[in-house]
Amino acid sequence: MSATCHPRPASLRLRPLLHLSLLLGLSASPMFMTASWAEDSARRSYQVPAGSLSDALTRFAGLAGVNLSVDPALVSGRNSAGLSGEFAVEEGFARLLQGSGLQLQPVGEQAYILTPAPEGSSLQLAPTSILGVTGGADGEVYAGGQVARRGSQGLLGSKDFMETPFSMTTYTSEAVKNLQARTLGELIASDPSVRATNPAGGRYEQFTIRGFSLFNSDVAYNGLYGVLPTYTIDMEMADRVDILKGPSQLINGISPRGAVGGGINVVPKRATDKPITSFTGNYASDSQTGGAVDIGRRFGEDNKFGIRFNGVKQSGDTEWDHQNVDREMAVLGLDFRGERLRLSTDLGRTERDTDAPQERVQVGANAQVPHASDVRHNYAQPWSKASTNDTFGTVNGEFDVSDNVMLYGGVGARESNHDFLRHAVSVTNNRGDFIVQPRDFTRDESVRTATAGVRNWFHTGPVSHEVNLAASYFYMDFENGGARYANANSNLYNPVETRTPVRPTRLDSKVYTENRSTGVALSDTLGFFxxxxxxxxxxRWQRVKVDDWTDNVRGDTAYDEEKISPSGGILFKATDKLSLYANYMEGLSQGKIAPSTSINEDEIFPPFVSRQVEVGAKYDAGQFAVTAAVFRIKQPAYETNATTRVFGPNGKRQNDGVELSVFGEPLKGFRLLGGVMYIDSELTNTTNGTFDGNRAPATPKYNVNLGAEWDVPTVQGLTLTSRGIYSSSQFLDQSNNKEIDSWERFDVGARYAFKVEDKNITLRANVENVADKRYWSSAGASDDSEPGLTLSTPRTYLLSATVDF
Incomplete structure (x- = not known):
């Protein structure tokens, strides 16, 4: 069986010829299909997204392995709500054809045609004929279960990846569970376009997407920025994680820290029609133990009301000396789904205490890059600590004014208190000596954010429109304070334990900052043919206003600026399996903030403009998909001057790159997830041309990821897993005089699923960095706002047992 798509009639004169061809276009079957799928007596799980009726029928026919022939004029201009669940073949077709006035007619073995339904007939299905249908994200899972078909795209709504003129990957909660990912940083390790740039045992997580920095502050929660914890985001709260590559200001507005390379959106969990009662006990080396609960119920008429609770408690020592992590998380989600109104609210609280958190290793002007393989002990002092407490909440709603108009909106808030006792690690010579400079640092944050919009679907002649109008508001204030203590000496390779700081040598100034951004966006997606x-x-029109005070004295770095940022994208469905796209995205980004390693610490710089051009292709074979993209992103470059230690702009940087990704289940029981990214990053217009032509710091040329899962055929329920990660060498700064080597990491694992007295039990075991290699995994932030080396995580064992009651 082969896959083809029916051609569109060039004119009405071609219609008689199309009537004569019974085997045009809608016959399809993806690679590696088994014939048993097409047996009508067999039921199988299908996910067919909403869209044109032609596309929906083509996809279903291909997945089912049958031939469907049709006069294209019958389906022209018609849409389908799609389907999700378990169906027999004819039952699935009937579901897709509901309300279309068309019916299915068998014409041979595994062959059908479409004909107009007789007048007065109905294609309504009995409720009992549909199994496993869900209205949530779980119904959009792609083959293999690790990636979802649809992702949240803010202003543009939820879209199937094949109908999106952007590069986007949406990871499922199943991927989170099987990776035993406790934080966002552990999940993104599967994506070649994303890299963590801070130690896993550090105070906070930070990332790069397409070579540009992204902070946790830039991670959205159900489309709202600034709501999630600033320093570490627990993954047990996530139903999906959307990773969008490229500037996303049109879609979600300006982010708090001005992310350029892309955006991340965490979608909260919702109660499903099937009750959920799940407990997971977990262990992580050296001696971290804990548990997580996941409880969900729906109730009321037609299950309109839902409640979902996720709670976590874990504590114990890590693989690093004298390092202990204690974390707690509780998130409650409530939702209502009516005929026209949908409401939801999420309330969360997270607490995390870390003893001896690791810092990035800075390299002094007179020192060579240290040998990571010789760093076998935790160089953070035992008295250092990080304590973060975050309370957050959101309310979201959608209302269908009519079949063509929907109103939507959301509000969110967060209150956070952070307390650190830390010290920098700046190596001064080739022996690895550094000065311990204790610092007590406190930060209190308050966030308020809101968005509202209207979405309208209509036609003007043969052209369809989806018009979106939205407004957004973001406010955050924060206050930094602290104290400094007497210095001491230590060594990277042979750490020296110093006395616990008691008496401050000086108090830091109190810095108070207010950050406001507002925006209004308008878009129209036009559909042709x-x-x-x-x-x-x-x-999107955006306005950014920042004010700051130091010891109650207004600073001179405040600003109030605005800009209109245009964006556009085009997507062509060359076939029902191949989409080609291009986009231009422009955005205003929040100004950079001078890091603690500079002498102008906390200085805020004005907003800057970033621009991206991208072209790509997406191929969906039904059971696996391949996507490819070529992109160029431009933005100003920043550096901390090696001599003066002043942080500020210096020239421009341009990232030209190529991405290739693959996901799905190409063979039954064998799943793939990964890809490769190449980036050519160049500096231009630097002061006196000093660094022109150099590579931007902390930007490897190649990132490669490949994960595989294999269901052992001789042992039902047993799955073996593996993952390889590679990054090429990176420079530490704009001068390109110091460089870290390329590195690779290998992970292995297994899981075993079985039943005991109607209880589903899953045992999982993962070993990260199985070879226990020590290497520098990152040369710091790509924009040099936080320079320094990130040490790899040592071999780590992860064990868990999940019982679904």
């Missing part, structure tokens, strides 16, 4: 060609045009 029955939505085979989709053109998205839009623009």
């Amino acid at each position: 029955d939505d085979r060609l989709l053109l998205t045009l839009g623009a």
